[in-house]
Amino acid sequence: MASHEVTISRVLNKIESDDPNSPDFVRAVNEWNEVHVGMDSEATEPLVQFLYPIIVGNDDSYQVPMNQMHPDNSTVVAFMATSFFWRALLERILPEGQRGLAVVFHNECGQTFTYRIDGASAIFQGEGDLHNPKFNEMGETFQVSQLVDAADEATTYSGLPLSKDHCPYSLSIYPSTTFESEYKSNNPIIFTMSAVAIFVFTALVFLAYDRLVAVRQAKVMKSAVQSNAIVSSLFPSKYRERLYNDALQSSKAASNGGSYVPSKARLKNFLREGNEDGGSAGQPIADLFTDCTVMFADIANFTAWSSAREPGQVFTLLETVYGAFDKIAARRGVFKVETIGDCYVAVTGLPEPRKDHAVVMVKFAIDCRDEFVEVTRLLEVSLGPDTADLGLRTGLHSGAVTAGVLRGQKSRFQLFGDTVNTAARMESTGMVNRIHISQITATLLEEAKKGHWVKPREDQIQAKGKGLLQTYFVEPKSHNNGSKGSTDNDKDVTIEDDMNGALPTKIARLVSWNADVLSRELVKVIQARNGRGMALASKKVEWAEPSDAMVIQEVKEVIMLPPFDASVQVSDNSPLKLEEEVRTQLHDYVYSVAKLYNKNPFHNFEHASHVTMSVAKLLARIVAPDNFFDEESKNDHGMAALTLHDHTYGITSDPLTQFACIFSALIHDCDHPGVPNNQLVKEGNDLAKLYEGKSVAEQNSVNLAWDLLRDPKYAALRNAICGSQEEEQRFRQLVVNTVMATDIMDKDLKKLRDDRWDAAFHRERMTLDILQVNRKATIVIEHLIQASDVAHTMQHWHVYIKWNERLFKELLRAYQAGRSDVNPANFWYDGELGFFDFYIIPLAKKLSECGVFGVSSDEYLTYAMENRREWEKKASILTSR
Known part of the structure; x- marks a missing residue:
């Protein structure tokens, strides 16, 4: 100078x-x-x-x-x-x-x-x-x-x-x-528009009357067509005629001195507001149909399945399934009554009577079941694990039905009577993917020369208000039994069944789903890189082999995430698709990772997919509270993005961090031996010696997955993930910290994490310098993977019991093979209570304390406490079996 x-x-x-x-x-x-x-x-x-x-x-x-x-x-x-x-x-x-x-x-x-x-x-x-x-x-x-x-x-x-x-x-x-x-002032515009409006109004007033009659006639016709379309979609033709006749009678009464109510208003009263005046509403619109068959079809395991999904995914499933059922109903001549949550209700024999109502409804039920199996199989690629395991439980009963329009705030066409109630009992006591019918429906099939479809149920059912009933299953000979599911209401397919024959197909669907999740995140990584003006792989990135096999030594207390970059936010809306080479390599990599997993009952590729789904869900729920934005931030995209960046410690504005979290979930249990780390140390396993008895399975997983990613055949994939050496180093650090955080049994690591949590969130000195912000981000990421690794404990009871049973079987297998000194049955009940009290519930509370996961943290805590109560009440009976 x-x-x-x-x-x-x-x-x-x-x-x-x-x-x-x-x-x-x-x-x-x-x-x-x-x-x-x-x-x-x-x-x-x-x-x-x-x-x-x-x-x-x-x-x-x-x-x-x-x-x-x-x-x-x-x-x-x-x-x-x-x-x-x-x-x-x-x-x-x-x-x-x-x-x-x-x-x-x-x-x-x-x-x-x-x-x-x-x-x-x-x-x-x-x-x-x-x-x-x-x-x-x-x-x-x-x-x-x-x-x-x-x-x-x-x-x-x-x-x-x-x-x-x-x-x-x-x-x-x-x-x-x-x-x-x-x-800025709008006064000149206002004055100009006022002058123009006055001029236009003066000019048009002389032409308005000439067009008034034609326009009004067109409106009346349009309203009539729209009203007819609405009523047609809600009511059978017979009831549409009675609704219109009722409106016509009211119109005639008005012409004889009564008060006239236009037909359009009458129809709106029926469909929207009902009619408070019983006299003006006319007689109830209802009829008795003596020969009908009613079907209830309920999606088994739906509540448990939906507990692990985003609301949009739940509605995607329902809309797709119900849309397919509606098309079959139109083709078969079946009348759809309504949908109640995950239950589809339909009837044959009305509004037009037909003698073959039972046969038609059975064919419709079989078509719906087969279509459901195919739809869920296809949707598993987009909606994630266990979608194809959903089943349809169907119940049919025939008899007299009272049907009519129930007028009120929202007019509805509904069915009433004992036939409807019995059909609902047939569904609730049925079996997954089986068509369960009553004695009366079976008799009608026999009379129609379809008795060869009917097979008596071996046990009688107890129906409320009916006592013991003999019921039947129906399956035409042309249909094989391949679609039949489990034999009780919500029971999942057993582990042994999963590991015989069906596993390769299921794994293939899970591979496609995981690859799809990663590809969506990878697109965001590339968009962010383009927004910063960095060309794809503009500089050669060295993915060198780590100099030391001890991955645990790479764990850092703080991972420095990149600062907020407004240019990255601007580029978010630009459309981009992965190159075919990158997409193919990503799918092949996920497939190769799947082959690294052993066929353990619990620590398998399906568990990795379940953890991946939980991580993706929590990342999607990372949001700032509504009251965190001031008015100027809400109107300014860049300012809103900056505010969200600050509130979430930079996690939301770095796509590479989010990709690394999901990637880590996928690989975190590669080659898991099916026994705890302490057992490997006790046995003197070669891996335990290599990793000096510390986080043996976790270190092995990182090294296996990283070595696989370094394979020359994945060069395009690596270039897409990291465009610079700095990104490669940060990606490696994120993967190491995230996977190593899944070792929750090591007391030294647990104490270290607890101390770091206290330093970040409970220390009195809360100066939010950059180092402190990134310390919080690092800890949030680690707790995200920990919660996801045990997400089944914080989801619906059926999901929890499914994975709890699998973990028990894995430990029991180790005990029977001489790789454990203690029978898990001796400690399972009390051990789970302690696990909830000292790990699961405190972990769920920490998700809430860090303040970035929105309503998901409350949802996880609620499920955890409910499962703990259910386990305390029911598990002593389950574990004694």
């Missing part, structure tokens, strides 16, 4: 990725500021220093030159540093009442940050260029040195010149939507 120039430093309290000592230096700077400067703003506000030269004068005294009159050959012996916040330059520029001027500072050292000026105040907004791109053309940019030169020329400044060589600063000024609203 020149001898007699004032120099402005780079921002001191910003962590530099290329300097390993940067975090410690930044923390020291912030602590010094709190003591000596006073932090009256955010701890992350940019702090710079003005460096003034100190020279030796003619009298050998030390001096600070106050102007440019000192000789150039004087010697600079030191610099005087003055700490400075840029807001001091911006304060008191605007008068009070004027707000919303955005000022973006940028220096040649690659640092950018934004302030907002509101009246006399200047408020730090964050790192990066956060101005609204809408006002790009209205921006003005200046060099700070130019401002000093201008002041010098105007004789308002006579000090030393500002250095233009060392990290020079520029500032750009932009208006905002707030600033725009201060000066």
Whole structure:
């Protein structure tokens, strides 16, 4: 730098990725500021220093030159540093009442940050260029040195010149939507539009009457067509005629002196509001049909399945299944009555009587069952594990039915009577994927020469209000029994069944689903990279083999996530698809990972998929609360994204972090031996020796999956995941920390995590510097994978029991093979209670305390406490069997 120039430093309290000592230096700077400067703003506000030269004068005294009159050959012996916040330059520029001027500072050292000026105040907004791109053309940019030169020329400044060589600063000024609203006026538009409206109205009034009759007639016809379409979709033709006749009679009564109610209003009363006046509503619209067959079809295991899904996925299943049933009903001539949650109700024999109502309904039920099996199999690729395991439990009964329009706030066509109740009993006592029929329906099939379809049920059922009943299953000979499911209401297919024959097909569907989940996240990673202006794999990334097999030594207390980048948010909406080569390699990689899993009852690829689904669900639920945004943030996309970034500790704005979490869930139990780590250590297993008895299975999983990813055949996939060496290092660190967090039995690791949680969330000193924010992000990620690894304990009871049984069988198998000294049956009941009390429920509470998972944390805690109560009541009986 020149001898007699004032120099402005780079921002001191910003962590530099290329300097390993940067975090410690930044923390020291912030602590010094709190003591000596006073932090009256955010701890992350940019702090710079003005460096003034100190020279030796003619009298050998030390001096600070106050102007440019000192000789150039004087010697600079030191610099005087003055700490400075840029807001001091911006304060008191605007008068009070004027707000919303955005000022973006940028220096040649690659640092950018934004302030907002509101009246006399200047408020730090964050790192990066956060101005609204809408006002790009209205921006003005200046060099700070130019401002000093201008002041010098105007004789308002006579000090030393500002250095233009060392990290020079520029500032750009932009208006905002707030600033725009201060000066924007709609009065000229209002006056113009008023004049035009008066002119148009005057011109059209002479033409209006000529068109009035034609327009009104068209409206009446359109309303009639729409009303007819609505009624047609809600009611059978017979009841449509009676509704219209009732309206016609009311119209005639009005013509004889009564009050006239237009037919359109009458129809609306029937369909929307009902009719409070019994006299004007006419007689009830209902009939008795003596020969009908009613079907109830309920989706078995639906409640448990939906507990692990997003609401949108639940409705995707119902809409797809019910849409398929509606098409079959139209083809078979079956009348759909209604859907109640996950139950589909239909009837034959009305509104038009037919002798073959029982035969038609049985064919319809079989078609629905077969279609359901096919639809759920296809949907498993998009809706995730266990979708294809859902079943349809169907019950049929024949007899007399009372049917009619139940008028009220929402008019509905409904069925009533003992036949309906008995059909519901047939469904609730039936078996998954079996058509369960009553004695009367079986008799009707025999009379129609379809007796060969009927097979008596071996046991009698107990029906409420009916006592013991003999019932039947129906299966035409042309249908094989391959679609038949389990023999009780909600029982899952056993582990032994899963491991015989059906497993390869199921694994193939799970591979496709996992690859689809990862591909969606990988698209976001590439979009973010493109938003930052980085070409795909612009520099060769070395995926070198780790120098040490001890993965546990790579675990870090804090993983530094990238700062907020507004350009990444702008690129989110740009459409992008994975290249075919990348998509193919990703699918092949997931398939290869699946083959690394052993056929354990619990620690298998299906468990990995279940954990992956939970991680994806929790990541989707990471949101800021509604009241976290101020009005200006809600109207500004960039500001809203920044607010969400801050509230979620940067996790939401880094797609690579989210991809790494899901990737870690997929690989976390690769090659699991089916016994705990302590058993491997006790046996002197080679892996236990290699990993020195610490987190044996977890370290092995990371090394196996990482070595597989480094295979040359996955080069395109690696380039898509990481576009720079820095991204590769961060991806590796995230995978290591996340997978190692799944070792919950190591007491040393548990104590370390508890101490870190306390340091991040419970320590009294809560200065949110960058290091502290990233410490919170690291801990949130680790607790996310821990909760997902035991997600079955925090989901529906049937999901919990399914996986609990599998874990028990895995431990029992180890005991029977001589790889465990204790029979799990001896401690299973009390052990689960302790597991809930000392790990599961505290973990669910921590999800809520960290404050980023929205309603999911409350949902997980509620399920955990309910399952604990159910286990305490029921499990002593289950474990004694």
